[in-house]
Amino acid sequence: RKTKKNLPPGPPRLPIIGNLHQLGSRPQRSMFKLSEQYGPLMSLKFGNVSAVVASTPETVKEVLKTFDLECCSRPYMTYAARITYGLKDLAFSFYTKYWKEVRKMTVVELYTAKRVKSFQRIRQEEVASFVQFMKQSASLEKAVNLNRKFVKLTGSVICKVGFGITLKGSKLEDAYEEVVQKTLEVVGSFAAADHFPVIGKLIDRVTGLHSKCEKVFKLLDSFFEQSIEHHLENPNIKDDIIELLLKMERGETGLGEFQLTRDHTKGILVNILVAGIDTSGQTLTWVMTHLIKNPRVLKKVQAEVREVIKNKDDIGEEDIERLEYLKMVIKETFRINPIVPLLIPREASKDLKIGGYDIPKKTWIYVNVWAIHRNPNVWKDPEAFIPERFMDCQIDYKGLDFELLPFGSGRRVCPGVVMSMALVHLTLINLLYRFDWKLPEGMEVEDVDLEESYGLVCPKKVPLELIPVLTQWS
Numbered sequence: 001r002k003t004k005k006n007l008p009p010g011p012p013r014l015p016i017i018g019n020l021h022q023l024g025s026r027p028q029r030s031m032f033k034l035s036e037q038y039g040p041l042m043s044l045k046f047g048n049v050s051a052v053v054a055s056t057p058e059t060v061k062e063v064l065k066t067f068d069l070e071c072c073s074r075p076y077m078t079y080a081a082r083i084t085y086g087l088k089d090l091a092f093s094f095y096t097k098y099w100k101e102v103r104k105m106t107v108v109e110l111y112t113a114k115r116v117k118s119f120q121r122i123r124q125e126e127v128a129s130f131v132q133f134m135k136q137s138a139s140l141e142k143a144v145n146l147n148r149k150f151v152k153l154t155g156s157v158i159c160k161v162g163f164g165i166t167l168k169g170s171k172l173e174d175a176y177e178e179v180v181q182k183t184l185e186v187v188g189s190f191a192a193a194d195h196f197p198v199i200g201k202l203i204d205r206v207t208g209l210h211s212k213c214e215k216v217f218k219l220l221d222s223f224f225e226q227s228i229e230h231h232l233e234n235p236n237i238k239d240d241i242i243e244l245l246l247k248m249e250r251g252e253t254g255l256g257e258f259q260l261t262r263d264h265t266k267g268i269l270v271n272i273l274v275a276g277i278d279t280s281g282q283t284l285t286w287v288m289t290h291l292i293k294n295p296r297v298l299k300k301v302q303a304e305v306r307e308v309i310k311n312k313d314d315i316g317e318e319d320i321e322r323l324e325y326l327k328m329v330i331k332e333t334f335r336i337n338p339i340v341p342l343l344i345p346r347e348a349s350k351d352l353k354i355g356g357y358d359i360p361k362k363t364w365i366y367v368n369v370w371a372i373h374r375n376p377n378v379w380k381d382p383e384a385f386i387p388e389r390f391m392d393c394q395i396d397y398k399g400l401d402f403e404l405l406p407f408g409s410g411r412r413v414c415p416g417v418v419m420s421m422a423l424v425h426l427t428l429i430n431l432l433y434r435f436d437w438k439l440p441e442g443m444e445v446e447d448v449d450l451e452e453s454y455g456l457v458c459p460k461k462v463p464l465e466l467i468p469v470l471t472q473w474s
């Protein structure tokens with residue numbers, strides 16, 4: 001006889017689809033609303049999949065800290081699996097020995113503070129060329145689509161750091177943007193195949209998701225083929241991750257007990273390419289969006305940056321530490337617009353009891369960071385953009401404070417925090433120090449909207465267009 005489980009409360013379900021109809025186009029928002037009614041740990045059903053959603057710092061702490069080990073695997077996601085060459089990556093792979101080895105290796109090669117510092121020259125060169133472009137636009141009084149420009153900048157840095165490729169002028173320059181964007185679209189789409197056995201695959205063929213995924217996979221594969229080829233043709237590119245992965249393929253060095261194949265190499269490269277570019281680029285867009293909407297904050301942060309930098313022409317990363325208000329502006333942006341609002345789904349690896357409720361093995365676990373960041377019991381006046389709330393406040397975004405989790409926490413915390421923040425800071429210092437900013441002719445501050453698009457990563461839906469204005473510091 002089965003004993004009845006004490007599942008967390010949740011809204012009533014429809015037959016077959018469960019609660020899918022309640023998700024809407026912004027699942028993080030709908031889940032937040034539902035959690036206000038059904039509680040901070042809530043059960044939902046999406047087709048065949050049983051899920052729980054954690055929505056407060058206390059419940060999220062249980063999931064990401066107390067039960068991190070039991071909650072740090074990922075569910076099988078059909079299209080993520082396809083795009084990562086059968087889960088040979090880091091972000092979507094299950095919690096296994098292989099995942100641990102890849103994580104250890106990529107952290108050492110790319111993500112430690114020391115390694116990130118060694119890429120400083122690359123960041124400075126790319127930001128300098130970005131500033132040059134802004135100067136030209138400023139002298140022509142031309143509006144710049146910042147979403148695109150920021151993603152181009154982060155793309156150039158990641159491709160140089162991760163792939164040893166100078167994008168500008170290369171045959172990959174136009175390809176990578178499409179590759180990154182389409183990959184994120186596929187991974188962030190609702191996949192019927194994950195939720196309805198058998199019929200799900202058919203549904204995805206009808207909606208076009210299946211063929212979209214196949215097209216993206218081909219684009220991605222050809223991008224990696226060209227990157228590896230470029231690498232092999234230029235033996236002077238040394239000491240980067242592709243070189244190391246190729247050595248592992250040849251058996252010259254090992255990855256624990258694993259013998260890497262070309263598919264492993266490409267799987268690991270997927271995350272470096274896709275996880276870092278849009279996230280950092282769109283974070284920059286959100287910061288500039290909030291600044292243009294809040295002229296008081298823009299003025300204050302520019303005054304700070306100009307005071308600290310003074311008339312130094314060669315802006316370096318050593319000044320970041322002294323920019324207290326800029327750091328508050330970035331934290332406040334992460335709070336209002338966490339770029340990955342539901343993190344990447346996790347899966348319970350065994351039967352668990354959290355907060356007195358049963359969480360059966362294989363349940364999908366969503367962490368609603370967006371809900372925590374908008375919770376009036378955690379943040380006073382949560383809809384308002386007030387960087388000063390972080391003054392005399394120890395809360396940081398690195399995954400130790402459960403009130404602010406833009407990078408997640410626990411074993412699966414984003415390994416790219418230091419790398420992305422180094423670029424985000426350096427770019428903003430340059431933009432705020434060197435230029436003033438205004439809206440295109442005929443546009444008012446109220447016209448700048450704050451709507452995010454649907455997906456795993458949530459960029460600003462309508463691109464932000466601003467005109468840079470030359471100053472004495474340009």
Ligand code: HEM
Pocket residue numbers: 090091092103158271272273275276277279280283339340343344345406407408409411412413414415416417419420
């Ligand atoms: C502002 C920029 C960024 C934000 C907001 C961000 C956020 C996140 C979040 C929320 C996760 C999921 C954590 C979880 O499931 O608990 C994640 C995972 C990941 N991020 Fe980032 N990220 C950023 C930049 C980067 C960069 C620059 C890289 C590398 C080049 C990177 C690489 C990864 C990888 C590999 C994972 C998967 C980790 C795993 O599952 O073990 N991220 N990121």
